[in-house]
Amino acid sequence: MIRKSIGLLAGMLVTVAVYAAGAQLRTDHPDNYTVRRGDTLWSISARFLSKPWLWPEIWQANPQVRNPHLIYPGDVLDLSFVNGGPSLRLEPTAHREGEAIPAVPLDKLKPFLKDTRVVDPDEVKHAPYVMGFEEAGLTGTPGRNIYVRNLNAQPGQRWAIVRPTHVFRTYGGDESQQSDEMAANVADSDVATQETPWNEEWATDLGNVTPNHTFRGKTLAMEVAVIGEAEVLRGGDPSTLLLLNSLMEIRAGDRLMPIDDNPYDPFYYPHPPKSLPDNGRVIAYAQERLNQVGPYDVVVLSVGSKDGVDNGTTFSLWQPGEKVPDDVAHSSWTRYDHKFVKLPDEYVGHVMIFRTFDRVSYGLVMDGLKPVQKGARIRTPE
Incomplete structure (x- = not known):
């Protein structure tokens, strides 16, 4: 069992006891490590631990330290032995430069944190949709009006414009209802090459979306990309909206959804699952x-x-x-x-x-x- 403790010395020195039975120190761990730009808490922990996802067990903060992510480039991690047991000590630099080291490389995640959603396909199918453009244009561009049907909104409200991108399905069908013997009759490599069958009516309704190479099976959800934002000028059917911004030209058939003001959590604390879900793939x-x-x-x-x-x-x-x-x-x-x-x-x-x-x-x-x-x-x- 890992004993979580942390001491704050002069507001700058943090020491946390780490026991090999819990954190499992790597046999080839370095005695010390200087934090560099581009590091993450995961990559740093991987230098000391055989299970890098247990870094919260090391940087477990006391009530005086609100954010365990406060490790900066130039800080030195020193692994020493106190009373016969290993302890990890953080020695911050006097002048910190740049931002704190994140848990994971956030730049890899940004497109999926703000500009992507996963929703029920029926929610997309029945959402308000773009049906026309100012001066009978073929596409919409920022600064011009678009016309939307089935939108119940008041002037001044803002809406996200989305476009379906992927249909996600379970791997090889609902395998929870198959016996192991039946599932074994189909090679995994055979299943993995199958494309999801696509309903042509859906393709027309949702802007000629073609599915990614997902697997045969029960539909789980649909991914949509947020491609623009519009503000309601006048209600009615169709409603008139001003296109405020867009990542690409807006087309007839693009859907509208409420703006998500809190799309993601910027901090991540790696941990094992509470229980293992069935047949996760x-x-x-x-x-x-x-x-x-x-x-x-x-x-x-x-x-x-x-x-x-x-x-x-x-x-x-x-x-x-x-x-x-x-x-x-x-x-x-x-x-x-x-x-x-x-x-x-x-x-x-x-x-x-x-x-x-x-x-x-x-x-x-x-x-x-x-x-x-x-x-x-x-x-x-x-």
């Missing part, structure tokens, strides 16, 4: 052109707040083992006579959740031994 990548991803890439997981997942929840990722023929036990000339054996799952890395929705979460791959592929399973980090 990597179901999509942030950059769909990639075939596999690695550290500091964003992935989408098929678990969310309704599964007990919150910001900072850290999982290990395991790639399902492939099915290969046992040529030793079955030496038949024909491939179909071979007995196929499923190889063990392989550990590939860690992922930390940084934004959650009901049934879907965005996670940042923190480290890895191998590339992360779609279909990778989540487990409790070890």
Whole structure:
């Protein structure tokens, strides 16, 4: 059990006891480390701990220290032994430069914190939509009027303009209703190459969106990108709105949703899951052109707040083992006579959740031994 204690000396020196049984110090840990620009609490902790997601156990603040993220470039971390046990001491610099070191690289997360949402597809389908533009234009640009149908709003209200981008589905269907034997009959590599079937009516209604290469299965949610903001000038049907700003030209069929004034939490405290959700998988990548991803890439997981997942929840990722023929036990000339054996799952890395929705979460791959592929399973980090 980790004993959490911290002492504040002259308002500048913080010392925290760390016991190997809990924090598990790395055998090759350095005696000291000077914090550099570009470091994160995760990367720093990885130099001392075999489980870097346990950094809150080290920088556990007392009531006098409100923010445990207050580690700056130039600060020195010194690992020493007090009374036979290891302790980690932080020696701040006299003149701090720049901003405090974040828990994770926030620049990798910003597009998914403010400009992206995950909602129920029905919410998108029935949302108010852009149907026309000032002077019969084909698209909308900032400073000009747009016309919106089915909008119940008062003059002066502002609305976000969104465009559907991805449909997220469970991996290979609702596997919770399948037996292990049935699921084993379909190779994971076969399932992972299937595209989600797309309803043409939906494609027309939602701006000719094509789905990303997600998996067959039950629909979980739809991702939309916030591409602009508009203010209501006059109510009615259609309503008249002034387009205030946009990341791209606004098209007929783009949807309107309320502005989210508090889209994300800027601080993250890595921690193991309270309980492991059933059949959690990597179901999509942030950059769909990639075939596999690695550290500091964003992935989408098929678990969310309704599964007990919150910001900072850290999982290990395991790639399902492939099915290969046992040529030793079955030496038949024909491939179909071979007995196929499923190889063990392989550990590939860690992922930390940084934004959650009901049934879907965005996670940042923190480290890895191998590339992360779609279909990778989540487990409790070890």
